[in-house]
Amino acid sequence: MGAASVGLVDCHCHLSDPDFDSDLDDVLEKAKKANIVALVAVAEHSREFEKIIQLSERCYFNYVFKGLLIRTRL
Numbered sequence: 001m002g003a004a005s006v007g008l009v010d011c012h013c014h015l016s017d018p019d020f021d022s023d024l025d026d027v028l029e030k031a032k033k034a035n036i037v038a039l040v041a042v043a044e045h046s047r048e049f050e051k052i053i054q055l056s057e058r059c060y061f062n063y064v065f066k067g068l069l070i071r072t073r074l
Contacts, residue, residue: 007037015041015055015062016048028059038063 010031014020020027031039039062041052049066056064 007035009038009040010036011040012042013039014044015039016043016051024055028062032061037061040065 015024015027028039039059041055041062041064043049043052043066052062052064056062
């Protein structure tokens, strides 16, 4: 079974980045046409949480995960 019949998932995308503000609808439409069946939007900063939550409410195939990336030296 090929990828075209299964669909693809972008498991790490920054759709809340201001670079997408002007063409986000176009980006989402292109993703659908490219057989992307799910997007996992992640935030770079906690101040972006609300923006990605709102995006998930308007785009049925966008999923949001909130969490913290803790960087420590081992």
